[in-house]
Amino acid sequence: MAELSLNTRYREKQFEADARIIIFDGLRVTSPNIADEVRDLISRRPLTRNIFIAAPFICGAQLERLLREGVAAVRAAAGLGEVDLRLWMLDLREHGESLRIEVQDVAATEADGRPAGAPSGVWKPIEPELIEGWLFDLFDVSGALVDAPPGAHFTKSSGKHSTQFLRTSSTLLSTAACGLIAMVSLAKLQYLQPRRVFVDTAPLLSVVYAMNLVATARGFWAAMPEARSFSSYGGKDKLPQLTVGDMVLISASTSGGLARELLVLGARQEMLLTVYYLAADRNGQRLGVTACDLTAHAARTFGYRQLESYPAETCPLCVKGFVRAELEGDQFLIDRRSVKRLRLLRSTQQDDARKLLEKTARAGAWKVPVHSTALGRSILELRREATLDEGGVFEKEFGRLLQRFTPSPLDLVICVGLDATMLQKIANRTGAGKALEGAVIVSHGDLERLKLKERDTRNALVVFDVLQDHSQARTINAALRGICNGGNVTYLAALTMAETARAATDLDVFLTFGERGRDTFTFKSAGRMLLPYHTDESSSWSRERALLQGIAGNRALEPQLQSRLTWLQGAGVEHEQLFLPTIDGRQLQVSPDFVFLPTTERADEVSQGDIFAIVSNVLACARAGEANATLGKAPGRDSPVPAWRQTSLFQTLLCPSNFKDFNDAILRAALLRSATEQELNYVLNDLVSAEMLDLLVGQLQTWQSGGGDALPEFLLALASGRMKLTHSHAVQLQEAVVVANLPNYLKQLVSAT
Numbered sequence: 001m002a003e004l005s006l007n008t009r010y011r012e013k014q015f016e017a018d019a020r021i022i023i024f025d026g027l028r029v030t031s032p033n034i035a036d037e038v039r040d041l042i043s044r045r046p047l048t049r050n051i052f053i054a055a056p057f058i059c060g061a062q063l064e065r066l067l068r069e070g071v072a073a074v075r076a077a078a079g080l081g082e083v084d085l086r087l088w089m090l091d092l093r094e095h096g097e098s099l100r101i102e103v104q105d106v107a108a109t110e111a112d113g114r115p116a117g118a119p120s121g122v123w124k125p126i127e128p129e130l131i132e133g134w135l136f137d138l139f140d141v142s143g144a145l146v147d148a149p150p151g152a153h154f155t156k157s158s159g160k161h162s163t164q165f166l167r168t169s170s171t172l173l174s175t176a177a178c179g180l181i182a183m184v185s186l187a188k189l190q191y192l193q194p195r196r197v198f199v200d201t202a203p204l205l206s207v208v209y210a211m212n213l214v215a216t217a218r219g220f221w222a223a224m225p226e227a228r229s230f231s232s233y234g235g236k237d238k239l240p241q242l243t244v245g246d247m248v249l250i251s252a253s254t255s256g257g258l259a260r261e262l263l264v265l266g267a268r269q270e271m272l273l274t275v276y277y278l279a280a281d282r283n284g285q286r287l288g289v290t291a292c293d294l295t296a297h298a299a300r301t302f303g304y305r306q307l308e309s310y311p312a313e314t315c316p317l318c319v320k321g322f323v324r325a326e327l328e329g330d331q332f333l334i335d336r337r338s339v340k341r342l343r344l345l346r347s348t349q350q351d352d353a354r355k356l357l358e359k360t361a362r363a364g365a366w367k368v369p370v371h372s373t374a375l376g377r378s379i380l381e382l383r384r385e386a387t388l389d390e391g392g393v394f395e396k397e398f399g400r401l402l403q404r405f406t407p408s409p410l411d412l413v414i415c416v417g418l419d420a421t422m423l424q425k426i427a428n429r430t431g432a433g434k435a436l437e438g439a440v441i442v443s444h445g446d447l448e449r450l451k452l453k454e455r456d457t458r459n460a461l462v463v464f465d466v467l468q469d470h471s472q473a474r475t476i477n478a479a480l481r482g483i484c485n486g487g488n489v490t491y492l493a494a495l496t497m498a499e500t501a502r503a504a505t506d507l508d509v510f511l512t513f514g515e516r517g518r519d520t521f522t523f524k525s526a527g528r529m530l531l532p533y534h535t536d537e538s539s540s541w542s543r544e545r546a547l548l549q550g551i552a553g554n555r556a557l558e559p560q561l562q563s564r565l566t567w568l569q570g571a572g573v574e575h576e577q578l579f580l581p582t583i584d585g586r587q588l589q590v591s592p593d594f595v596f597l598p599t600t601e602r603a604d605e606v607s608q609g610d611i612f613a614i615v616s617n618v619l620a621c622a623r624a625g626e627a628n629a630t631l632g633k634a635p636g637r638d639s640p641v642p643a644w645r646q647t648s649l650f651q652t653l654l655c656p657s658n659f660k661d662f663n664d665a666i667l668r669a670a671l672l673r674s675a676t677e678q679e680l681n682y683v684l685n686d687l688v689s690a691e692m693l694d695l696l697v698g699q700l701q702t703w704q705s706g707g708g709d710a711l712p713e714f715l716l717a718l719a720s721g722r723m724k725l726t727h728s729h730a731v732q733l734q735e736a737v738v739v740a741n742l743p744n745y746l747k748q749l750v751s752a753t
């Protein structure tokens with residue numbers, strides 16, 4: 001591993017040449033190592049005229065001995081023939097009341113007939129521009145000047161907005177780098193043993209450790225001072241009153257703002273160091289001392305242009321709508337995010353999904369595993385009796401797929417979600433019985449027990465009742481690649497579920513791609529649909545059960561709540577009673593003008609499970625975004641990632657207007673239950689919270705005239721903590737609740753909030 005080497009262009013009289021410093025770590029600084037590094041540097045960098053050797057973690061006398069005994073000076077002298085190349089050693093030395101970085105040159109000589117080095121013994125202070133040039137080089141090669149991505153800009157805790165910021169921690173990635181910064185810092189600061197050191201960001205603690213090693217190696221300090229980080233502007237209020245003996249390090253500054261505030265808190269100018277400074281505007285000011293000014297000016301060969309920064313109130317980037325990324329010190333903050341409103345429209349529902357839902361409704365097909373949070377599975381299930389059994393909605397289409405796509409001859413059938421007898425029955429009923437003849441039929445779990453020989457070629461069929469666990473399908477696919485060896489494999493499902501069109505396409509490609517490219521294998525499904533999948537959040541029903549159990553722990557539950565709790569405790573996979581009944585005790589039912597399903601016929605046979613499936617599908621499409629919601633028309637690889645998920649920059653909230661646009665009580669209830677806690681977390685935005693409050697107060701005011709069929713569900717969402725309003729809106733809602741004269745069981749529910 002090469003030692004850290006930094007360069008700066010240096011003007012000496014009329015010349016401009018490279019001046020390089022090599023910084024050695026404590027254990028690696030040996031005479032042969034120094035000599036090798038000098039030789040390598042000369043051969044790689046022929047423009048170098050001055051080479052400086054620094055070893056922050058050993059004292060000057062020790063480094064001088066190593067140079068005297070080694071051949072580094074001889075190699076430097078021989079290195080470039082005619083050209084004058086000088087070797088210097090660099091050290092931190094006491095000079096009156098302060099420390100200085102000083103240099104002496106080392107010439108080639110002979111001692112006892114052997115080549116050696118001869119330090120001149122003449123120490124002189126180093127040119128300050130060399131030090132700043134090297135630190136600029138370190139900063140620059142570390143990529144520490146960070147540019148915002150297009151369309152974004154940084155907002156700093158100083159209140160300034162900018163497209164760039166200085167990330168000092170990027171320069172602190174090695175002990176050698178920290179050692180150099182420590183030497184420079186000690187030379188700039190008053191070096192008396194400090195009592196405490198405060199740093200503005202945690203990475204600077206490594207500089208404090210390095211300062212301690214540098215200072216104790218030379219006898220300037222006796223012990224490691226206590227050191228701690230306060231987080232830039234945000235944390236300076238936590239600082240104690242600063243006194244004599246307190247040292248403060250700031251990672252970077254463009255305005256001197258933080259330094260000014262620290263001086264007010266009692267920091268002393270000669271004990272306050274900013275490691276990197278880049279001028280930002282005319283009012284910027286360097287306060288205390290600075291290790292490296294990065295700003296370019298006419299007299300120097302390096303530096304950055306002044307940084308453009310704007311006050312928050314007049315920031316032109318904000319006017320252009322640039323996204324704001326908040327910074328504190330040199331870290332990103334992610335707790336304040338902009339809000340996106342998730343809105344459902346009639347057109348959010350895809351035509352294919354609408355047809356499929358029309359086909360599956362009224363059959364008792366859709367069921368909700370109310371307490372499940374099984375990852376990799378959808379929040380809904382399809383009852384097989386309603387789908388693949390005799391007269392089931394997918395029976396005919398699935399039979400047709402069996403007839404058309406079953407490989408022939410067929411060696412092996414793997415069943416997922418149904419067993420051999422069921423499959424045989426479906427096949428016989430639909431006239432596909434012959435296709436299965438002679439094949440071994442096993443369930444997915446029994447595949448390994450067959451102990452099939454790996455070398456044979458086989459044709460296989462994999463059948464799913466509902467394919468929703470994509471990773472399970474991939475596992476089966478991987479197993480079959482091993483045992484089918486070029487045979488034909490077909491995957492058939494009654495229904496395939498996916499969270500996004502992209503997930504569906506990925507599965508499609510994975511299952512069909514093989515040694516003959518795309519379509520090596522066959523994958524067909526009688527129906528396909530987007531549905532939300534479980535997250536690690538518990539379901540609305542589990543939250544409801546926990547809430548009611550909590551209330552019951554303190555007092556007797558009102559009868560309506562008691563019977564609800566009894567139902568919840570016995571509930572498994574359900575399609576009725578999913579939602580709280582109306583205040584007068586009616587179950588919520590689809591209304592004649594339901595927007596996402598034709599309801600002119602047999603409306604009373606549409607189950608709550610059907611409605612929950614429909615609303616969940618619409619919500620899944622809205623979350624996926626327009627470009628990623630259409631099955632069979634997958635977005636290109638380069639199209640943007642679906643925007644409607646929670647990210648470090650965005651918070652997605654379910655827009656309260658959805659509840660106004662769709663004033664069906666059952667639709668509102670289904671929406672409340674299928675939205676995530678984060679989508680209902682209106683605390684994050686005062687405006688959205690106010691809109692939700694308006695809607696709730698409206699419900700409270702009209703329930704006695706029959707306008708609040710979904711009111712129990714709204715109050716439950718609030719009481720269980722799935723929906724949250726800002727504090728002041730929650731207080732206003734409580735007042736409206738008191739006035740509304742609610743029935744006792746709802747009062748009890750609300751009191752648990």
Ligand SMILES: [Zn+2]
Pocket residue numbers: 153161162312315316317318319
């Ligand atoms: Zn701005």
